Amino acid sequence: MQVDVVLGLQWGDEGKGKVVDALADRYEVVARFQGGPNAGHTLYHGGQKVILHQVPAGIFHETVKCLIGDGVVMDPEILMGEVAGLERMGVDVEERLFLGRGVQLILPVHRWLEEVSQEGERIGTTRRGIGPAYADRYARRGIALGDLEKADYRRQILDLVAYHVAHFPGASQVEVPERFWAALESLRRLRWVSTYEWLRHHKRVLAEGSQGTMLDVFAGSYPYVTSSHTTVAGVCAGLLVSPRQIGQVWGVIKAYATRVGAGPFPTEITGELAFWLQERGGERGSTTGRLRRCGWLDLVLLKYSIEINGVTALIVTKGDVLAGLPSVKVRVGGPDDAPIYEELPGWESVSDPNYEAFLRWIEAQTGVPVWAISTGPQREDWLIRRKDLMPERA
Ligand code: GDP
Numbered sequence: 001m002q003v004d005v006v007l008g009l010q011w012g013d014e015g016k017g018k019v020v021d022a023l024a025d026r027y028e029v030v031a032r033f034q035g036g037p038n039a040g041h042t043l044y045h046g047g048q049k050v051i052l053h054q055v056p057a058g059i060f061h062e063t064v065k066c067l068i069g070d071g072v073v074m075d076p077e078i079l080m081g082e083v084a085g086l087e088r089m090g091v092d093v094e095e096r097l098f099l100g101r102g103v104q105l106i107l108p109v110h111r112w113l114e115e116v117s118q119e120g121e122r123i124g125t126t127r128r129g130i131g132p133a134y135a136d137r138y139a140r141r142g143i144a145l146g147d148l149e150k151a152d153y154r155r156q157i158l159d160l161v162a163y164h165v166a167h168f169p170g171a172s173q174v175e176v177p178e179r180f181w182a183a184l185e186s187l188r189r190l191r192w193v194s195t196y197e198w199l200r201h202h203k204r205v206l207a208e209g210s211q212g213t214m215l216d217v218f219a220g221s222y223p224y225v226t227s228s229h230t231t232v233a234g235v236c237a238g239l240l241v242s243p244r245q246i247g248q249v250w251g252v253i254k255a256y257a258t259r260v261g262a263g264p265f266p267t268e269i270t271g272e273l274a275f276w277l278q279e280r281g282g283e284r285g286s287t288t289g290r291l292r293r294c295g296w297l298d299l300v301l302l303k304y305s306i307e308i309n310g311v312t313a314l315i316v317t318k319g320d321v322l323a324g325l326p327s328v329k330v331r332v333g334g335p336d337d338a339p340i341y342e343e344l345p346g347w348e349s350v351s352d353p354n355y356e357a358f359l360r361w362i363e364a365q366t367g368v369p370v371w372a373i374s375t376g377p378q379r380e381d382w383l384i385r386r387k388d389l390m391p392e393r394a
Pocket of ligand 1: 318
């Protein structure tokens with residue numbers, strides 16, 4: 001088995017969904033390995049915009065199986081809502097989607113915990129209970145999909161709710177609504193597998209990262225991070241594969257930078273240019289609807305991300321958004337609070353030689369080839385620069 005990986009190298013929203021969709025048919029399996037419904041992978045199918053929060057972005061390919069692997073935390077109501085939406089579009093989800101038994105459940109009490117702890121305000125989380133669900137996992141009291149095979153699973157869930165509520169004196173009992181129990185039951189019509197066993201029967205796997213390296217719980221700007229490992233290490237942990245099974249590591253970057261929520265952002269731009277980027281780039285969170293903070297590309301952080309992930313090739317997105325600027329800046333050094341920039345000539349379009357020069361400059365600075373560029377949001381807006389790096393079909 002070989003596992004190739006698509007990772008965001010910045011703060012997420014680099015356009016990974018589109019990249020996974022484009023690469024998917026070269027693999028037998030597309031697998032999510034971390035995160036939860038805080039992901040919002042936007043892609044276009046038949047001209048229709050689709051945002052996937054839980055289902056891997058390979059789902060529109062008939063020949064590809066999709067796995068939600070053990071490292072993921074999953075909200076049954078959100079997942080089944082998404083499944084229903086895909087089925088309305090004619091996608092045979094039951095045939096294509098597989099759930100690892102080790103996937104941990106996000107319960108209504110996890111969302112409640114995020115509200116009462118005000119984590120949402122402090123960190124700028126998506127308020128979907130993801131942090132508390134991971135916290136329960138690491139505290140060894142979490143509930144996995146496979147636990148629903150036990151006779152007393154309802155008791156186990158109610159006990160966990162009671163455990164949390166007891167820590168907030170004066171809080172009224174947190175209800176587990178009927179629609180949650182119903183969503184749990186409907187999960188049973190999907191196929192549950194042992195992530196380890198099932199993956200071993202496949203030769204070519206594409207691991208789909210969500211968020212970005214700078215949001216990794218260990219490698220990112222803690223505490224302004226997500227709750228999981230968004231790096232290549234997360235692939236090994238979340239899919240139970242060895243580092244030796246990792247093949248290509250595709251690093252996705254935007255030609256500029258964005259960040260949602262609080263935390264350091266050395267190259268942040270404010271004022272009119274930021275509004276312009278937000279507007280042109282559609283920089284609004286696909287999960288939360290919040291406007292994204294915008295900034296210049298940060299080569300210092302990019303080199304760090306490339307190194308800790310062993311990135312083998314880069315994919316650059318959204319260069320079209322910067323088109324028309326007389327020049328663009330890239331951070332090349334200096335401390336976080338006093339970044340040093342290099343200014344490069346701007347481009348009129350992504351076919352302008354100045355854009356090609358920008359890409360070559362990134363290659364020279366990082367030592368990593370830019371394999372492909374995305375030239376717009378649509379499925380066909382692609383340009384492969386290095387055909388020799390294209391993965392073979394499964
Ligand atoms: P992800 O979470 O990394 O998958 O990123 P998102 O899907 O949240 O954000 C990427 C957004 O940019 C989506 O709305 C895409 O349709 C769009 N997008 C992706 N690539 C390009 C590109 O090259 N140019 C433009 N203009 N938009 C793009």
